[in-house]
Amino acid sequence: MSNVLCKPVPQSVAIFGASGHIGGPMARYLQFHAPQVRLRLIGSNADKVEILQENFPGVEVVQANYFDQASLDAAMVGMAGVMVLTTTGLREEPAMTNLVAAVRKAGCLSHMIRVVGVQPDSNPRRIPQALRDYGLGLEIQHPIARQILDGAGLPVTYLNVGASYMDNFLRMVPSIQNDLLPWPDRLVPYVDPREVGEAAARLMLSDDARHIGQFYTLNNGDTPLRTSEVAKLMTEVFLRRIHHDGSREALDEYFKPLVEAGLLPPQVPEYLWNFFQYEEVNAPVWVPNQFLERVLGRKPTTMRAWLQEHRQRFDKDDAPLQVSTERTSVTAQVEPSAGTNAMIDGQWECAVSTPVGKEPYLLQVCANPDGTLHGQMTHQRNGSVMPLLNGRFNGNQLAWSMQLLKPIKATLKVEVSVDGDTLQGHARTGLFGKVALRGRKLSASA
Structure with a gap:
């Protein structure tokens, strides 16, 4: 050429x-x-x-x-x-x-x-x-x-x-x-x-x-x-x-x-x-x-x-949809399990970076002895509560799903890692794709 x-x-x-x-x-x-x-x-x-x-x-x-x-x-x-x-x-x-x-x-x-x-x-x-x-x-x-x-x-x-x-x-x-x-x-x-x-x-x-x-x-x-x-x-x-x-x-x-x-x-x-x-x-x-x-x-x-x-x-989400839209106090506690994990358990103040800005959430989570998680995420502005569905952890790696109702209906799949008093990872939705999720620990479960 x-x-x-x-x-x-x-x-x-x-x-x-x-x-x-x-x-x-x-x-x-x-x-x-x-x-x-x-x-x-x-x-x-x-x-x-x-x-x-x-x-x-x-x-x-x-x-x-x-x-x-x-x-x-x-x-x-x-x-x-x-x-x-x-x-x-x-x-x-x-x-x-x-x-x-x-x-x-x-x-x-x-x-x-x-x-x-x-x-x-x-x-x-x-x-x-x-x-x-x-x-x-x-x-x-x-x-x-x-x-x-x-x-x-x-x-x-x-x-x-x-x-x-x-x-x-x-x-x-x-x-x-x-x-x-x-x-x-x-x-x-x-x-x-x-x-x-x-x-x-x-x-x-x-x-x-x-x-x-x-x-x-x-x-x-x-x-x-x-x-x-x-x-x-x-x-x-x-x-x-x-x-x-x-x-x-x-x-x-x-x-x-x-x-x-x-x-x-x-x-x-x-x-x-x-x-x-x-x-x-x-x-x-x-x-x-x-x-x-x-x-x-x-x-x-x-x-x-x-x-x-x-x-x-x-695929349809096999987990039951159990979502409360009632406003709850952001200081409400999730009862710890018998196998409490101090690294994971507690309250986390989180921010999810969406295309329309950062959304503030309070994550309350407990780790069970069988490797599962239970808890909920509460939106700190509109008060909607989303239970953690299919929650699981392996060491400092956590994953769960949630059913979002506000401002739209969507399934969120979350994967984060814990490092001391901080966590970071991402949430995926069909509407917005992958968005960043970051948080810091507020307190440990008692």
């Missing part, structure tokens, strides 16, 4: 959104396959920085915000490669304008990869007025980003995700555990976001300059599926009947607790319903292709294989 077709392989890479389902896998791939590359993982707030520090010990982690020019300038210093991911609804014009300024100031960029999700070569005139009025959905947001980055003449490769992310179904775990898939019957290809992250890493490590300036649409190359067909696949894999409800009423009911809890703006269900109608009219543009297969060097994950891998996440 002649030199004109070669680009320098970045030896320093910054990843925005490294705590997410694309940026995280990209960082892990680079860690393992290119340990010589200096990684800088960027979190937009202190909670995300904390999660990144826990998940990537020894890797440089910084806090930067697209709307804080000073933090962007500092984050881009010395970075030859940059992975750009943004959240839905982000104001792309000021965000990307600020990023361009930071990159130019640093003066060392050789390759930027930007993930977008738009219908390829779609005519903006086909976008209905209802979506225009909403303002910053993907079909409006991402073309703005592309216009700014292209206009700046940066060495950008676009990864256009022409598919729905498979792990979106993890947001519906509570519904699917109740044998219901409440989602419009959209016809789309699917893709595992971990493989999008791997593809981004492989392209970043490539010395082929022909990737610069390209707009690659990728999916898993498999036949597009309707949501009702996914429900049938779930039925076959989970060995129980999963019903599909694609009605507007089912969509509203699914989002109702999120809207009531303030986790989503109230206009989101209306926007999504209108978006799915627009998507249906333009469904023929989502055609399978082999780009991801060529980059990965293997067949991408199928929807069936992904469901098989994550089957246990959707």
